[in-house]
Amino acid sequence: MSNVYRIGDFAKRVGRSVSTVRRWEAEGRITARRLPSGQRYFDDSDVRTVLQPGFDAARRKVVVYCRVSSSGQEADLAMQVAAMQRFCLARGLAVDEWISEVGGGMDLRREKFLALMDSIDRGEVATLVVAHKDRLARFGFDLVEHVAARSGCEIVVANQETLSPQQELVEDLLAVVHTFSGRLNGLRRYEKELERANLTVAGDR
Template sequence: MNRKLVGIREAAEFLGVNPSTLRRWEQEGRLMPDERTAGGYRRYDLARLRPNQFRQQDGERKTVAYARVSSHDQKADLERQKQGLELYCAQQGWTFEVITDRGSGMNYHKKGLTKLLNDILADRVSRLVITHKDRLVRFGAELVFAICEAKHVEVVILNQGEDTPFEEDLAQDVLEIITVFSARLYGSRSRKNQKLLEGVKHAVEEASS
């Protein structure tokens, strides 16, 4: 019987994992290459690989609950999010980890979000639980969901309606955008633009106070 032997990248794609995961499985003795070339490259027989079998055996995939607020002043809201997420996950009988962030929904470099995305890409997450879609990022949450779908991560959103602190968070996000543009216009010849941004910033601060 002829076997179709493929390299580690094709085998990883077939199983829906990263090549690094196959290397780890080899170190753990869970999935060994069928052959190695003279140059030491791994070769796998597609006929014996079963994606669901290996995905279910991967005990390192976990449930992650993610909570975020825009500023340190919203500590109480962050605690409410955490409690809601912990209660829901516990009721489902899931073993879970909670990741929290303090920062604008326009900031894509927050420590917690970076850790979450790295864990998803490294096949360490099986389920993501959030209170609202906007808790991830203000714009572009669909991209994160697409990554989750590609990595076979279930996304659970507890509340599909409008987020409670929406206006306050949006004001923080708008202020961040204004701050960025103000920095870019600093020292430029357009004093009119600077004055306009200062006026908008003042209006947003007034509305959110």
């Protein structure tokens, strides 16, 4: 007897996101069945269809993402793009989309980065290529990779350290120090306010 899967369970079974399964439906690549109650479901035949080699590869993109932290690093960005072109050519990767962005590696709200992650979540990206892990995120690359893997996206890291400017690392570390310094100052103010409050209470007794 064939197993019955609701859309969330089916997505987990085939290792894709729910949004990807809905995209497949919209494209007519799979069709949900319905129980007498009207509830939509998939079965093992749909699982076998989706898990066939190349089922989703033909419609999914290879994307290269390049990033520098500031507009003054245009030369670094051009060098990074050129190096990625050589890397992809040597790997035999046919690139569908090139993304270049200017923004700090600690800022995970970068406009193009978020648009890329949305595209990955929709199952539109098969392979994402970056020069170095910190081109995507200075911290938290493992989480980004985990989210990508859940949507069937492989992240290929060229690991070219020369394309990860040391000056960026210095700037990001200074930003971390500045952030924690501000929090520490806030904590000290809070402690002083508590001391004053305690003294006031003690004086009123």
